[in-house]
Amino acid sequence: MFVILVYDVNQKRLAKVLRTCRKYLHWVQNSVFEGDISEARMKRLKMELARVMDPAEDSIVIYYLRTTRYSSREVVGLNKGGQSIII
Numbered sequence: 001m002f003v004i005l006v007y008d009v010n011q012k013r014l015a016k017v018l019r020t021c022r023k024y025l026h027w028v029q030n031s032v033f034e035g036d037i038s039e040a041r042m043k044r045l046k047m048e049l050a051r052v053m054d055p056a057e058d059s060i061v062i063y064y065l066r067t068t069r070y071s072s073r074e075v076v077g078l079n080k081g082g083q084s085i086i087i
Helices: 011-022 039-052
Strands: 002-008 026-029 030-037 059-065
Touching: 002 011, 011 026, 011 039
Parallel strands: none
Antiparallel strands: 002 030, 002 059, 026 030
């Protein structure tokens, strides 16, 4: 499955969340990741994030795309992240 993950976390936990997400997905922009991931790896990613985040202060949103057939991606301006995956 293809996912887009965005987060808004407290500055104290930012580096840990960033490192965790980079193990599983491609960094696109500040607090934005995307990529293909298996259900098992997605479950592992969510478990690791749950250990790092504080649900009273932090927010993580995951968009699941079953297919990228009808989607497209456009970057206007600086292409951050250093990756070249295009949906």
